[in-house]
Amino acid sequence: AWGATRGRRVPQLLLGWVCAWESMASVQQLVDATIGVGCHAWSPGYEQVAYSPNSNEVRIVDATSWAENFRSEEHDMVISAMDWHPETNFLVTCSHDRNAFVWNFDEKEKVWKPSLVILRIERAALNVKWSPDGQKFAVGSSAKSVPICYYEQDNNWWVSKMIKKHKSSVLGIAWHPNSQIVATGASDFKARVFCAYVAGVDGAQVSAEFAEPVAFGDTYAEFNCAGWTEAVAYSPDGSTLAFAGHDSSIHFVTFAAGSSPVVHTIRFSFLPLVQLLFLSDSKLVGAGHDMNPAIFEKNEKSWAFADFVDKKKETKVAAGGSDVKSRMAMWQNKDKTGTAAGAKADDETAWMKHQGTITCLKPYKSSFSTSSPDGKLVIWE
Amino acid sequence: PDPRKKVWMSAVKGLLDEAPAIMGSKDAAAKSAHATKVFGSLAKLSDKQAQEVVDSLEPEQGDILLKYVYRGLETASDQNPAYFKLQAKLVEKFGVGSIVRVLADRKTV
Numbered sequence: 001a002w003g004a005t006r007g008r009r010v011p012q013l014l015l016g017w018v019c020a021w022e023s024m025a026s027v028q029q030l031v032d033a034t035i036g037v038g039c040h041a042w043s044p045g046y047e048q049v050a051y052s053p054n055s056n057e058v059r060i061v062d063a064t065s066w067a068e069n070f071r072s073e074e075h076d077m078v079i080s081a082m083d084w085h086p087e088t089n090f091l092v093t094c095s096h097d098r099n100a101f102v103w104n105f106d107e108k109e110k111v112w113k114p115s116l117v118i119l120r121i122e123r124a125a126l127n128v129k130w131s132p133d134g135q136k137f138a139v140g141s142s143a144k145s146v147p148i149c150y151y152e153q154d155n156n157w158w159v160s161k162m163i164k165k166h167k168s169s170v171l172g173i174a175w176h177p178n179s180q181i182v183a184t185g186a187s188d189f190k191a192r193v194f195c196a197y198v199a200g201v202d203g204a205q206v207s208a209e210f211a212e213p214v215a216f217g218d219t220y221a222e223f224n225c226a227g228w229t230e231a232v233a234y235s236p237d238g239s240t241l242a243f244a245g246h247d248s249s250i251h252f253v254t255f256a257a258g259s260s261p262v263v264h265t266i267r268f269s270f271l272p273l274v275q276l277l278f279l280s281d282s283k284l285v286g287a288g289h290d291m292n293p294a295i296f297e298k299n300e301k302s303w304a305f306a307d308f309v310d311k312k313k314e315t316k317v318a319a320g321g322s323d324v325k326s327r328m329a330m331w332q333n334k335d336k337t338g339t340a341a342g343a344k345a346d347d348e349t350a351w352m353k354h355q356g357t358i359t360c361l362k363p364y365k366s367s368f369s370t371s372s373p374d375g376k377l378v379i380w381e
Numbered sequence: 382p383d384p385r386k387k388v389w390m391s392a393v394k395g396l397l398d399e400a401p402a403i404m405g406s407k408d409a410a411a412k413s414a415h416a417t418k419v420f421g422s423l424a425k426l427s428d429k430q431a432q433e434v435v436d437s438l439e440p441e442q443g444d445i446l447l448k449y450v451y452r453g454l455e456t457a458s459d460q461n462p463a464y465f466k467l468q469a470k471l472v473e474k475f476g477v478g479s480i481v482r483v484l485a486d487r488k489t490v
Contacts, residue, residue: 189487226482226485226486226487227481227482227485227486228485245485246481246485247481247482247485247486248477248478248479248481248482248485249482267440267441267444267478267482268476268478269475269476269477269478269479270476270477270478271477271478271481272478272481272485
């Protein structure tokens with residue numbers, strides 16, 4: 001059955017869907033490539049997706065009909081990141097305007113209500129992630145600090161508590177599954193693991209694989225990176241921390257109670273990754289400037305690059321026969337374009353789903369989705 | 382093939398192995414001196430030998446050699462055509478990631 005359908009675009013009744021049978025991915029052009037998608041986030045049941053078109057707008061669209069359900073311009077400047085918690089249904093957005101908004105969907109009035117969160121940073125917010133239990137969120141900022149925000153019931157608003165210690169912009173944020181430990185990646189060439197325990201919000205303090213619990217804002221561990229640490233990610237069981245460096249490297253740190261962390265560095269041959277996501281405890285996907293998600297897998301003891309997800313469809317290239325016609329064509333191509341195969345043949349990236357650096361990577365059901373300044377949202381199988 | 386010429390291939394590899402210590406320091410004179418030695422050894426390699434050297438390199442050594450190639454290309458010299466060929470061979474084996482590391486690594490040659 002696959003052989004019969006390969007290469008044939010199946011017409012869709014729904015607007016805008018293009019289903020590529022070859023590489024098992026769904027591509028949706030959310031906005032024009034001249035605008036681009038800055039970031040996106042899925043609703044708890046994946047029926048809606050929120051995104052920002054590289055501006056101060058939040059848009060929420062239906063994931064099947066792509067009809068726009070909501071649009072708002074609460075932020076003053078471009079929205080750098082957003083995160084939608086799968087249980088609380090809170091959407092948090094952060095922006096270069098140094099603020100964050102927590103959006104709450106009022107079921108009675110059927111509207112989204114934003115709550116401003118004063119982060120108390122004097123530079124742009126770059127990244128935001130909900131803790132796994134949905135009680136706090138962490139914001140990475142250019143102000144070299146990470147506000148950890150939680151809801152204060154008495155005052156009915158969100159307050160921030162600052163993690164400092166960074167020497168430069170904080171580019172990546174990842175929560176440990178216990179919601180009390182957070183890892184950060186910064187452009188000061190380091191990845192750090194901090195305590196984000198907030199008494200009154202979290203229950204009893206736990207220190208996971210670390211010997212002793214420390215105070216809020218203190219480091220549990222620090223790791224070096226030869227390039228800016230663009231992204232960090234924790235495995236689902238919390239035993240492995242991955243961070244990606246701008247020097248085309250990825251590092252896997254394995255934590256075990258009672259022993260020091262073990263770092264495994266992989267310097268790869270392709271362009272740097274800027275986003276990381278663990279698909280399981282032994283599988284990680286990274287995405288970045290190659291516009292193609294890269295899978296890393298853990299085999300027995302160590303991690304290694306497995307494959308790129310997007311694959312070039314095998315095209316039936318006219319075999320370089322030795323008959324007169326093909327030789328004529330070859331010489332004509334060499335005359336016109338300088339290469340024997342012709343101008344389009346060697347186009348190394350035109351076949352890819354994404355035509356721009358992948359800047360946002362989110363979990364989608366058991367797989368993942370990516371968005372890029374090329375304006376596309378791609379769901380990968 | 383002159384067996385004496387093989388000496389230069391292992392000389393290049395030896396110099397690459399010594400490089401990390403020099404890269405880590407801030408001594409510009411030491412870096413310059415070591416670079417001159419590397420360029421001198423590279424000049425003695427034929428095209429085929431250069432290919433052999435590249436084939437036998439580990440990724441870390443490949444990154445270091447690429448850094449020297451880029452340093453060599455910074456000044457106009459008769460060696461530049463050879464450096465361009467060497468750069469192409471190195472990138473073919475180690476990928477654009479090695480070029481990214483030439484640009485991103487704060488430890489320079």
